[in-house]
Amino acid sequence: DAIAVEDFRPKFLARTTMARKAADATIGASKMALIEMGRKHGRDVRLVHPAHTTMDCASCGARTKHALPLSERTYTCTACAVVSPRDKNSARVMLVRAGLTPAGVEGARPLGALLPEAA
Ligand SMILES: [Zn+2]
Structure with a gap:
């Protein structure tokens, strides 16, 4: 909605x-x-402010030092080791920034307080 x-x-x-x-x-x-x-x-x-949506981790909010090359389709977080498809990660980052919570995560938590998804 x-x-x-x-x-x-x-x-x-x-x-x-x-x-x-x-x-x-x-x-x-x-x-x-x-x-x-x-x-x-x-x-x-x-x-949503578009900066760094492909560099931020949707789970822990860490930002990678280098932008992923476009050919790299999987986002791997160096901070919390979460692995997710690049576009999915970006979409989640946008939801969090919009003040919305990605599906499956309970309640509104600030960026950085989101727990890594269970695999
Ligand atoms: Zn992370």
Whole structure:
């Protein structure tokens, strides 16, 4: 019933001002449409700061020192040793940031207090 969306601002993707404006407009429109749809259907849409969603651990909140290469599809936490699919980890990080709790975790706990999932 709640949706967390990356508040994506693709500064680095477009090199020219014109291309950037076009890209920003497209992403802005998609974001607005999603928020509008959510509102219409009574969903709770929350924008999430997009930085480091692929580098943070959804279980313990630790941040890796280096971004994973895109070819690396599995996130392994060096702090708590949790292993999860990269996209799933990022999605959980976003949920936690949005103040939502990933499915299966009871109650709202601050980042860093989440227990590693049982395997
Ligand atoms: Zn961890």
